[in-house]
Amino acid sequence: MSKxxxxxxxxxxxxxxLALAYNTHDNTIILSGRKRHALEEVAQNLTNAYVLPLDVSDEQAIANAVTEVSETFGHLDILINNAGVSQRSLASETTNEVGRQLMEVNFFGSVHLTKAALPLFMHKKAGSIVAMSSAAGKFGFPLRSYYAASKHALHGWYETLSLELKDTDIHVMVVCxxxxxxDISKNALLGDGAAHAxxxxxxxxxxxxxxCVKAIQRGIRTRKSEIYIGGGEVLMIYFKRYAPWLFRFIAKRVSAK
Ligand SMILES: NC(=O)c1ccc[n+]([C@@H]2O[C@H](COP(=O)([O-])OP(=O)(O)OC[C@H]3O[C@@H](n4cnc5c(N)ncnc54)[C@H](OP(=O)(O)O)[C@@H]3O)[C@@H](O)[C@H]2O)c1
Structure with a gap:
């Protein structure tokens, strides 16, 4: 079925x-991000792509983008809030401005877009809304204070949303x-806002x-509310939950890079 x-x-x-994996003759993929040229390059490999540059930290740009999607397509089947920026700096050495920037993109960018796009799911009262969190959304980790905080915050917001949508078929999933x-570590911000590079x-x-993408697609297909993807580091989520002392023992010793 086309989506x-x-x-x-x-x-x-x-x-x-994700865009490449969802590419079929039927699906239309709306590609957003700040760099138009990068989106256009991805679009060249897709059958039906719609390039829609967007800075998710700009509320007015979100409103304009949602209007454009509404007028062009009328509805949405899947929204994947994947945009995000990581951090590689001590809490004490990260400026408030950089901290806010991380929250603006990772938390507010995701929830503002979801909120604005929600009416596009309401015609059918169906579809999937995905938020990209992180293992760092389940536990704190050195050099990622604001990143971890921004990802933790997503869990509270999206869990609330999913409960508020209980009388619809709109599925909400948080990915960790x-x-x-x-290139996430290259694009991560240092304490002064420069790229870690x-x-x-x-x-x-x-x-x-x-x-990673196969697991996300499976999670959407089977309507999971939260999924964990990765290697041995994912065990830390369970250690934190069931044996917090073990989590702390390991987290103090593992390299943060
Ligand atoms: N890779 C990992 O190990 C890992 C682990 C846990 C969670 N994640 C999460 O997965 C997501 C994707 O990360 P990735 O690993 O694919 O890294 P990535 O290649 O650096 O992708 C991040 C994407 O976010 C976009 N972006 C950044 N700021 C934006 C803004 N203000 N508005 C719109 N788009 C913005 C970037 O495009 P532009 O620069 O063109 O805007 C880029 O395409 C992120 O949310 C990240 O936190 C990744």
């Missing part, structure tokens, strides 16, 4: 891989990847985007 699928952060990494091999060893050894 209208909107993916943010679609010009690279997990978002790009561990380490996936993308380094591929972390942990990232380099991460799970492939293809494996």
């Amino acid at each position: 209208i699928i909107w993916i943010t952060g679609a010009g690279s990494g997990i978002g790009k891989a 990847p561990g380490r996936i091999k993308t 380094q591929m972390d060893l942990g990232q380099e050894k991460g799970v492939s985007v293809e494996k």
